[in-house]
Amino acid sequence: MASIVGYGFYIPRLRIKVEEIARVWGEDPEQIKESLGVTEKSVPEIDEDAATMAVEAARNAINFAEIDPKKIGAIFVGSESHPYAVKPTASIVAEAVGAVPNLTAVDMEFACKAGTTAIQACMAMVDSGMIEYGLAIGSDVAQSKPGDALDYTSGAGACAFIIGKEGIADIKATASYTTDTPDFWRKQGASFPSHGGRFTGEPAYFKHVTEASKALLKKINLQPKDFDFAVFHQPNAKFPVRVAKILGFSEEQVNQSLVVKKIGNTYSASSMLGLASVLEVAEPNQKIFVTSFGSGAGSDSFIIETTEKIKTKKRGLLKKMLEEKEYVDYAIYLKNKKVLKSE
Amino acid sequence: MRRVAIVGVGMSKFGELWDKSLRDIIAEAGLMALEDANMESKDIQALYGATMASGELIGQEHVAPLIADQMGFKNIPATRVENACASGGTALREAYLAVASGAFDIVAVGGVEKMTDVSTSLATTALGGAGDQEWELFQGATFPALYALMARRHMYEFGTTEEQMAMVAVKNHENAYKNKFAQFHNLITVDDVLNSKLVADPLKILDCSPITDGAAVAILAPVEIAKKYNDAPVEIIASAQASDRIALHDRENLTSLKATQIAAKEAYKQAKLEPNDIQVCEVHDCFTIAEILAIEDLGFFKKGEGGKATEDGQTKIGGKVAINTSGGLKGCGHPVGATGIKQAVEITWQLRGEAEGRNTNAEIGMTHNVGGSGATAVVHIFKRV
Amino acid sequence: MESDGLALKWRRIPNRYRLLGSHCENCGANFFPPRKICPNCGRKTKMVEKTFSGYGKIYSFTVVRTPTEEHKENAPYILAIVQLDEGPKLTAQIIKDNNKEIKIGSRVKLAFRRITEDGKEGLIHYGYKFQVIK
Numbered sequence: 007m008a009s010i011v012g013y014g015f016y017i018p019r020l021r022i023k024v025e026e027i028a029r030v031w032g033e034d035p036e037q038i039k040e041s042l043g044v045t046e047k048s049v050p051e052i053d054e055d056a057a058t059m060a061v062e063a064a065r066n067a068i069n070f071a072e073i074d075p076k077k078i079g080a081i082f083v084g085s086e087s088h089p090y091a092v093k094p095t096a097s098i099v100a101e102a103v104g105a106v107p108n109l110t111a112v113d114m115e116f117a118c119k120a121g122t123t124a125i126q127a128c129m130a131m132v133d134s135g136m137i138e139y140g141l142a143i144g145s146d147v148a149q150s151k152p153g154d155a156l157d158y159t160s161g162a163g164a165c166a167f168i169i170g171k172e173g174i175a176d177i178k179a180t181a182s183y184t185t186d187t188p189d190f191w192r193k194q195g196a197s198f199p200s201h202g203g204r205f206t207g208e209p210a211y212f213k214h215v216t217e218a219s220k221a222l223l224k225k226i227n228l229q230p231k232d233f234d235f236a237v238f239h240q241p242n243a244k245f246p247v248r249v250a251k252i253l254g255f256s257e258e259q260v261n262q263s264l265v266v267k268k269i270g271n272t273y274s275a276s277s278m279l280g281l282a283s284v285l286e287v288a289e290p291n292q293k294i295f296v297t298s299f300g301s302g303a304g305s306d307s308f309i310i311e312t313t314e315k316i317k318t319k320k321r322g323l324l325k326k327m328l329e330e331k332e333y334v335d336y337a338i339y340l341k342n343k344k345v346l347k348s349e
Numbered sequence: 350m351r352r353v354a355i356v357g358v359g360m361s362k363f364g365e366l367w368d369k370s371l372r373d374i375i376a377e378a379g380l381m382a383l384e385d386a387n388m389e390s391k392d393i394q395a396l397y398g399a400t401m402a403s404g405e406l407i408g409q410e411h412v413a414p415l416i417a418d419q420m421g422f423k424n425i426p427a428t429r430v431e432n433a434c435a436s437g438g439t440a441l442r443e444a445y446l447a448v449a450s451g452a453f454d455i456v457a458v459g460g461v462e463k464m465t466d467v468s469t470s471l472a473t474t475a476l477g478g479a480g481d482q483e484w485e486l487f488q489g490a491t492f493p494a495l496y497a498l499m500a501r502r503h504m505y506e507f508g509t510t511e512e513q514m515a516m517v518a519v520k521n522h523e524n525a526y527k528n529k530f531a532q533f534h535n536l537i538t539v540d541d542v543l544n545s546k547l548v549a550d551p552l553k554i555l556d557c558s559p560i561t562d563g564a565a566v567a568i569l570a571p572v573e574i575a576k577k578y579n580d581a582p583v584e585i586i587a588s589a590q591a592s593d594r595i596a597l598h599d600r601e602n603l604t605s606l607k608a609t610q611i612a613a614k615e616a617y618k619q620a621k622l623e624p625n626d627i628q629v630c631e632v633h634d635c636f637t638i639a640e641i642l643a644i645e646d647l648g649f650f651k652k653g654e655g656g657k658a659t660e661d662g663q664t665k666i667g668g669k670v671a672i673n674t675s676g677g678l679k680g681c682g683h684p685v686g687a688t689g690i691k692q693a694v695e696i697t698w699q700l701r702g703e704a705e706g707r708n709t710n711a712e713i714g715m716t717h718n719v720g721g722s723g724a725t726a727v728v729h730i731f732k733r734v
Numbered sequence: 735m736e737s738d739g740l741a742l743k744w745r746r747i748p749n750r751y752r753l754l755g756s757h758c759e760n761c762g763a764n765f766f767p768p769r770k771i772c773p774n775c776g777r778k779t780k781m782v783e784k785t786f787s788g789y790g791k792i793y794s795f796t797v798v799r800t801p802t803e804e805h806k807e808n809a810p811y812i813l814a815i816v817q818l819d820e821g822p823k824l825t826a827q828i829i830k831d832n833n834k835e836i837k838i839g840s841r842v843k844l845a846f847r848r849i850t851e852d853g854k855e856g857l858i859h860y861g862y863k864f865q866v867i868k
Binding site: 486487 | 794
Binding site: 019051053054055058061065089098101102104330332 | 751807829830832833860863
């Protein structure tokens with residue numbers, strides 16, 4: 007059975023407050039914080055991008071797992087902000103972590119769920135015996151139109167999972183739900199993404215998260231109350247809590263995963279960071295329910311159970327990374343995201 | 350080896366010479382040198398030409414035959430010498446060896462750089478070629494940054510201050526003020542330097558030598574026939590050169606230039622002299638900290654005491670040893686390929702008593718020319734015949 | 735052209751991405767970047783690959799305020815000579831961190847960042863920078 011052998015993450019140090027963004031656009035920060043449940047979000051340095059963050063997260067995961075990088079047989083990087091349209095982030099990661107050259111690698115894109123689909127791909131390759139370890143990464147410098155609602159939540163971060171056998175948490179089962187639903191998209195060559203406003207809610211996020219979750223629970227014959235933790239994709243702090251309730255999970259089960267409150271929506275890394283946040287504090291033999299969401303649209307659902315091995319690992323880095331921060335203003339934020347250019 | 354003397358020198362004005370091309374300024378300097386040596390173009394038997402970056406700056410490589418032709422030399426062997434900012438000093442050494450060995454009797458050596466035909470940005474990038482492309486420049490190093498790294502370490506190990514470094518610039522402007530060929534004719538104060546814009550902390554714009562156009566030429570002959578051409582020949586009594594690893598981070602330490610120390614030691618040995626015997630010296634002050642390192646590495650002051658010596662006025666005209674009477678790179682300007690030759694021109698004038706307004710009445714002089722952050726150092730010692 | 739200098743930089747990817755250097759088994763010296771001939775051993779060189787840990791300390795540093803064109807975007811930046819724990823020194827940028835004091839002797843750790851880009855349509859060149867750790 008496929009198992010999480012290690013995890014790692016990377017969140018840039020810089021932050022921008024909702025107040026600062028609201029100041030520029032003349033909006034009411036209190037009303038925005040109230041409706042989104044987000045107070046600030048992470049901002050990359052100008053020399054960071056989805057590839058650099060993916061490498062840092064991968065390095066942390068490899069250190070955590072204590073494995074030889076040459077034993078990684080596959081690397082998948084899921085992102086909506088790959089530095090190149092053609093030339094994979096995955097090969098950059100492969101070279102940077104020293105996994106080259108005997109491995110397969112490919113980039114994935116499915117909005118915010120590309121990273122969790124990467125986990126599914128690794129699971130299949132490990133279970134079939136094709137590889138010993140697979141590295142699944144979700145990494146994004148989340149994009150949004152300046153002044154748009156998403157400007158308040160689009161953060162930056164990366165999360166990496168190493169999948170193998172007999173790790174710190176077994177992945178017991180997975181199920182997915184996919185349709186062609188255009189709730190959020192970006193055409194080739196467009197500078198910023200577009201979205202369907204309220205359409206991103208019920209027909210998109212809620213439909214796919216609930217359907218994938220119900221399908222998995224039915225497949226495995228478990229109920230929400232059987233779980234210690236639940237993790238849902240976090241475009242803001244409200245949706246995951248609402249969908250939890252719809253499915254029959256409680257707010258308490260979801261709370262630990264809500265990194266969005268501090269760093270915003272990290273797109274492809276979002277659900278993965280939620281899961282990592284839970285793994286940071288979980289005890290052995292606890293059950294975790296995870297369902298991601300990617301616009302376009304689809305959801306991947308997982309049932310994960312921690313093992314005794316989780317106690318043997320040094321955890322706690324996420325808390326440190328969340329607390330290490332420095333604030334920037336809106337101009338620096340735009341400059342660092344390369345929205346403010348001089349040519 | 351035969352004894353060799355300088356029998357003629359010349360230089361163009363140093364500065365931003367918008368009206369003049371590389372060919373114009375080298376011809377000007379060449380003509381002055383020929384007149385000084387009482388020679389005709391046909392008397393020159395070989396030419397060494399020094400320019401660091403003519404390719405990047407004006408798209409012209411193969412400058413040696415170009416320089417030879419511009420100065421009216423016909424069909425003689427012409428060779429370009431390139432060692433970054435030590436191109437001139439190295440070319441002088443090659444010319445010296447050509448005469449000392451007996452291969453030639455009359456050799457001309459010309460250094461020239463035309464830096465203002467491109468943007469400051471491109472000129473700075475061209476200069477960057479003196480450093481390690483792959484491991485320094487790619488990483489974001491610039492020349493001011495490399496010397497700033499040396500300055501920071503010198504301050505950390507010896508307590509050298511930013512004020513002491515500023516005093517180098519102040520003195521060199523004082524000297525340049527009296528030199529009609531120099532780029533700058535303005536006097537500056539320590540406060541002017543300290544308040545000038547930061548370039549690479551702690552170095553500020555007035556700690557840095559400028560971008561300059563200029564040319565300098567010297568004509569060499571064996572001592573035994575020198576007086577035929579000039580009443581006051583100046584003998585090259587020592588010529589030494591050393592190299593070191595190109596990247597600053599690969600050096601033994603950041604507070605000395607080992608290449609300077611080795612070349613200086615060899616030069617003193619050849620001349621049978623000691624540092625105290627040198628009365629006037631042109632050193633390579635591409636940045637103020639470079640002069641402080643130089644006066645220590647050449648043996649004039651103990652390691653770590655260069656800042657204090659400058660502060661105490663020991664390197665002024667009238668001090669223990671007059672450093673950079675021409676104004677140095679900072680005050681006179683730094684047309685890269687020309688600098689090493691200009692240093693020899695200045696020392697020649699000093700030893701002849703022809704350095705108007707800034708004579709030191711010295712009998713023994715020295716020049717010190719460095720490439721990059723210290724991967725090359727060339728030292729010459731001169732004495733009136 | 736976007737492909738100028740392509741192979742020149744590609745060759746250095748393993749060195750720049752993961753600090754791959756070399757070690758002379760004859761005299762025990764470590765080198766970064768790797769080199770063929772050991773300066774101590776000459777023809778007796780026995781060079782093998784060595785990947786450095788990424789830990790070191792600041793030997794000297796400055797703040798570059800007038801960078802070359804390709805580094806303009808990042809300016810002003812801290813440039814340092816870092817001495818790796820294993821011995822060799824190298825030149826690298828230090829990641830800005832207003833919460834930490836950066837001085838000679840500060841302990842640093844390897845980070846992976848964008849170094850330069852060959853214009854809008856050209857390649858991105860990644861490599862090493864260092865961050866100060868407590």
